[in-house]
Amino acid sequence: MTTLLQYLLPQRGRDRRPAPLSLQLAGQPAYGQPVTAVAQTLRAQVYTILRPYDPSPPARRWRVFHLTVLAVGLLAVILLSIDEFADGHRIYLRAGIWAVTLIFLAEYVVRLWVAPEISLYTDMRPMRARLHWIVSLPGLIGLLAIMPAVMMTGGYSISGADTASVFCILWILKLGLHAPAFGTLARVLSNERAPIASILIIFAILLMAAATAAHMFERLAQPKAFGDLPSAMWWAVVTLTTTGYGDVVPVTIGGRIIGSLLMISGIAVLALMTGVLATGFAQEERRREYLRVWDQVSRVPIFASLGVVTLSEIVGKLRTRYYPAHVTILHRGDAGDSMFFISSGEVEVRLPTGGFVRLGDGAFFGEMALLDRRPRAATIATVRPTTLLVLYASDFYEIASHIPALAEAVEAEAKRREEENREREGRR
Numbered sequence: 001m002t003t004l005l006q007y008l009l010p011q012r013g014r015d016r017r018p019a020p021l022s023l024q025l026a027g028q029p030a031y032g033q034p035v036t037a038v039a040q041t042l043r044a045q046v047y048t049i050l051r052p053y054d055p056s057p058p059a060r061r062w063r064v065f066h067l068t069v070l071a072v073g074l075l076a077v078i079l080l081s082i083d084e085f086a087d088g089h090r091i092y093l094r095a096g097i098w099a100v101t102l103i104f105l106a107e108y109v110v111r112l113w114v115a116p117e118i119s120l121y122t123d124m125r126p127m128r129a130r131l132h133w134i135v136s137l138p139g140l141i142g143l144l145a146i147m148p149a150v151m152m153t154g155g156y157s158i159s160g161a162d163t164a165s166v167f168c169i170l171w172i173l174k175l176g177l178h179a180p181a182f183g184t185l186a187r188v189l190s191n192e193r194a195p196i197a198s199i200l201i202i203f204a205i206l207l208m209a210a211a212t213a214a215h216m217f218e219r220l221a222q223p224k225a226f227g228d229l230p231s232a233m234w235w236a237v238v239t240l241t242t243t244g245y246g247d248v249v250p251v252t253i254g255g256r257i258i259g260s261l262l263m264i265s266g267i268a269v270l271a272l273m274t275g276v277l278a279t280g281f282a283q284e285e286r287r288r289e290y291l292r293v294w295d296q297v298s299r300v301p302i303f304a305s306l307g308v309v310t311l312s313e314i315v316g317k318l319r320t321r322y323y324p325a326h327v328t329i330l331h332r333g334d335a336g337d338s339m340f341f342i343s344s345g346e347v348e349v350r351l352p353t354g355g356f357v358r359l360g361d362g363a364f365f366g367e368m369a370l371l372d373r374r375p376r377a378a379t380i381a382t383v384r385p386t387t388l389l390v391l392y393a394s395d396f397y398e399i400a401s402h403i404p405a406l407a408e409a410v411e412a413e414a415k416r417r418e419e420e421n422r423e424r425e426g427r428r
Contacts, residue, residue, distance in 0.1 A: 046110065047117035052177065055292075055322065056344065057385040066107075067178060073100035073171055101149035104174075108142045115139075141173045184288070188280035195276045203240065203269050210262045211236040217254035226255075240266040293318050297343075297389060313402065317395035321388045327381060329388070334376045336369025338392045339410070345386025350379040358383060368414045370396060 040048070049058045076096040079085060085093075112130055115121060121129035133139045147170055176182055189196065211232040218226035225248045226232045235248045239262045250256045294315050318341075323329060329340070332352065341364045349357045349365060359365060369376050370393050391399075400407035 043114050044117050047114040050111060050114060055387055060385070063178065066174075069100055069103050070171060070174055072096060074168060076100070077168055077171075097148070100171075101146065104142070104145045104171075105149050108146050111138075111142060138177060141177060144170045145174050184281065184284050188277060188284050191284070192276050192280040196273070199269060199273050199276065202272075206262065206265050206269065207233065207236050207240055210240065210258055210265075213258045214250060214255055217252045217258065218250055221251050221255075222248075236262065239263055240269070242266045242270065289320075290315060293320055293389070297341075314399060314406075317399060318389045318391055321390050323382045323386050323388065325382055325384045325386075328379060329382065330366065330376050330378075330380045332376055332379045336366065336372070336374055336376055336393075338390050339364060339366035339370045339396065341389040341391070343387040343389055345388075346383040347386055348381050348383050350381065352378060364410075364413070367410045368417060371411060371414055 048054055048056060049062050051059060054060075073096070076093045080090060080093045080097070112133065115133035116124070116126040116129040118129070118133065121132055124132065134143070211229055214235060215226050215229055215232040218232075224231075225235065231248075238245055238248070239259055242263060244263075250259045294311075297311065297315055297318060320343075321340075323345075329347065332350075342359055342361055344361055346358060346360050347365070349359065351357065365380060366376070373393075396407075
C-alpha cells in the first residue's frame, strides 16, 4: 500500500516513475482492498448525483425519482384537462401539480448551486459559471419547467385544458435531458455534415429537375396539379420521399416515366442518408462506450501504472457490467472463462469452507479459475450495487503476451489467495 501511495502522491526530489504492478500489489491483504478516494466537497458530491448518465447508485436513484415525478406531474395535468372529472379528485390533482412544481424549483436551485462543478465551467468564477449555465440548454429547460410555479404564484389558475397544454409543453422538455441520443445525434450531424450536405444537394437537384419535367409534360393535361412549379414541386416531394399520397398522379407517358425514375431515385437517396446516419451513430456509440470503460478502468489500481497506449489496448478488451445489490454473479462450478475487476461497489465471495470474504473498489476476482482453466471454486454475489469490468480468457491471454507485468501481478495475487484458502482449511 505504501508503494502505491508513493506512486499516486507527487513527491519532490524523487523519481516519479510508477512502480511495477507486482510491487504495487505486494503487502495488500488477499482479495485486494478498496481504493483510497480523495475527499470531495459537498457541492461536488451533489453534482455527481445530478450529473447525467452517472453510473453510481445515488445518481441512478435520482434519475428514477426525477422521471417518476415528471410522469406524475404530466399525468395529473392530463387528467385535470378532463372537464367531466369529479371536483373532489381535482383538488388532489392540483395538489400534485403544486408538489411537482416545487420539486422542480428546488432542483433548479440546486443545479444552479452546483453549476461551477461542470467540466466546461471549472476554469470560471462561480458566479460566471452559474450565468453560463442559466443560458445553456439545460438551464433554459430547467427555467421553463419552473415557470408554472411562477404562473401559479402570480394567480394563474390550474383548472382547464388551456393550462394543461401549457404545463405539458413546459414539463415534457425535461424528458429530453434523460435522452443521451440527443447529444449523440448532434455530434453525428456535426461529424457527418459533409456527406449529409452532399445528399441534400442531390435531393434538391432531383426535386427541381423532376418538378420542372413534370410541369412540362403534365401542365396541359392537369393544369390544376401541374400548372405551376410550386404545385409540381409538391408532387415531386411526395414522390421523392416515397410517401405517395395518390392525390396527384401523372397521366402522360412522359410524366409517368419521370415519376418512375423519381421514385427509384428517392429510395436511393433515403438509403444513402440512412447509411450515413447509421454509420455515424455506430462510430459515436463506440466512442461513448470506449470513454465510459476508460472512466471505469481508471478507478482500478492494478491499471494505474500502465501507460496511455497500453491502457488503451486494455480498454478495448474490457466490457462494463452493472449488477444491483444481492445478485449472484458467479456460481460455484461455473466455467472459468473470465475475470472481473470491481470499478465501484462491493461483492461477497462465498467460500466452499463456509466462510466469506468481501471485496471492495479496485479488487478483482475470478482469476484463479481463469488461469487454471478449471470451474469456479466459490460463489460470488453483490452486497450493494456494483459496476464490474469483465475480461474474457481469450482477451486476457492476448493482453498477457503484450503486458507481462499485468499477468505476473494477477498470477501473484492468485497464488496469495490460494495459500490463504489452504491456511483457512488447515485451521478448520
